[in-house]
Amino acid sequence: MNLRSVSTGLAAPRRRGRPPRGEARLAAAREQLLRAGVAILTERGFSAVGLDEVLSAVGVPKGSFYHYFGSKAEFGLALVDTYAAYFANKLDRWFLDESLSPLARLRAFVEDARAGMARFDYQRGCLVGNLGQEISTLPDPFRDRLAAVFADWEARTARCLKAAKSAGEIDPRVDCARLAAFFWIGWEGAVLRAKLERGPEPLDQFAQGFFALIEHRL
Numbered sequence: 001m002n003l004r005s006v007s008t009g010l011a012a013p014r015r016r017g018r019p020p021r022g023e024a025r026l027a028a029a030r031e032q033l034l035r036a037g038v039a040i041l042t043e044r045g046f047s048a049v050g051l052d053e054v055l056s057a058v059g060v061p062k063g064s065f066y067h068y069f070g071s072k073a074e075f076g077l078a079l080v081d082t083y084a085a086y087f088a089n090k091l092d093r094w095f096l097d098e099s100l101s102p103l104a105r106l107r108a109f110v111e112d113a114r115a116g117m118a119r120f121d122y123q124r125g126c127l128v129g130n131l132g133q134e135i136s137t138l139p140d141p142f143r144d145r146l147a148a149v150f151a152d153w154e155a156r157t158a159r160c161l162k163a164a165k166s167a168g169e170i171d172p173r174v175d176c177a178r179l180a181a182f183f184w185i186g187w188e189g190a191v192l193r194a195k196l197e198r199g200p201e202p203l204d205q206f207a208q209g210f211f212a213l214i215e216h217r218l
Helices: 021-041 051-058 062-067 072-095 102-119 127-133 141-166 176-197 201-214
Strands: none
Touching: 021 051, 021 062, 021 072, 021 127, 051 062, 072 102, 072 127, 072 141, 102 141, 102 176, 102 201, 127 141, 127 176, 141 176, 176 201
């Protein structure tokens, strides 16, 4: 956790070596709470999940929660950041894989995401998408944070599509930024339907239609 400023307004100097055992335990418990929260919120909405459920999942007493987070809203925003960092790494793992052609990278991401949903019997979806569906009930800071995550995913996807355009895999006249936004709007809808129907058909239908469209096979 970040050190608080001392009374002079200057940040306290960072101590060298391993953190004290108590700080290490706090950091480990905080990380456990974030992992449990991400897992639970990929299945259900933020408003429907009580703190007791998350705390009991990792064996943290309820009275200890505020050692790690100032409020449930602060916890929720930390979950968004945690999930965004995880997903950005996932996108980079596929989109920057130069052993594949650019479109093959995008296809590989789709297959990996499909397999991830299948692994949890299509009960887990996208945490950012789930929160977006209940945005009217969430505190105001969530709106900008979620929008920023989608913008980041779209930017990474647009770079992959630009590489596909340079490689002659898609129409050179296509607007890659708009196409990336179209992909995420459609993909998030497909993830929602896959959860609803407990099966891969919506994911497959969207992926087939998207690739057919950009490869001029419709």
